Amino acid sequence: MADNFTLVQVPLKKDYEIPHICCSCGKPAGNRRRKVAFNGMAGTKKYSIVLELPMCEEYIQKARSMAITGLVGAVAGAILLPLIIYLINRAFGVDISKTLLLAGVAILIGLFLGSFLANWLVTALRPPEFRSWIARHQQPARIINFVGDDPSKPGKADKMIIRFFSADFAAQYVARNSGVVLDQ
Numbered sequence: 001m002a003d004n005f006t007l008v009q010v011p012l013k014k015d016y017e018i019p020h021i022c023c024s025c026g027k028p029a030g031n032r033r034r035k036v037a038f039n040g041m042a043g044t045k046k047y048s049i050v051l052e053l054p055m056c057e058e059y060i061q062k063a064r065s066m067a068i069t070g071l072v073g074a075v076a077g078a079i080l081l082p083l084i085i086y087l088i089n090r091a092f093g094v095d096i097s098k099t100l101l102l103a104g105v106a107i108l109i110g111l112f113l114g115s116f117l118a119n120w121l122v123t124a125l126r127p128p129e130f131r132s133w134i135a136r137h138q139q140p141a142r143i144i145n146f147v148g149d150d151p152s153k154p155g156k157a158d159k160m161i162i163r164f165f166s167a168d169f170a171a172q173y174v175a176r177n178s179g180v181v182l183d184q
């Protein structure tokens, strides 16, 4: 299935060797990295880690065009929503000062709503495979937990468990960082 991910376990360390392919689809990596952060507890100790994972050029371009779509939607929303409110208020003869206040609020709401709706619409019009492709790239990896099983060090983690959408990326990541694949 397209949404399957690979669960891996690697020793906990400061730096990891990162493969040069997209961590979501396994295609050649572009120049942008995506930060994946995790704060967690293992026993009584707190751990936190940040990974910078490569994304493919195709997604980088798509993310850029989605940002532009969002911006266009935000501007349209910020103009249209106050205009609609103004026209409705005028039709019902509402006091102008109330209309101005409402229009101010409507600009703010229109910004967010317009941006959201524009991206939702552009994505909804595409086939389901594209939507799952986008979803995989927006959440390409997740650090699940920190674990330790050394009985002489209770409450201390020495490994972390991560899931990747790209099985190829997971295999290379494990090979470069002396980890193991847990599940596929």
Ligand SMILES: [Zn+2]
Pocket: 022, 023, 024, 025, 026, 027, 055, 056, 058, 059, 137
């Ligand atoms: Zn990709």
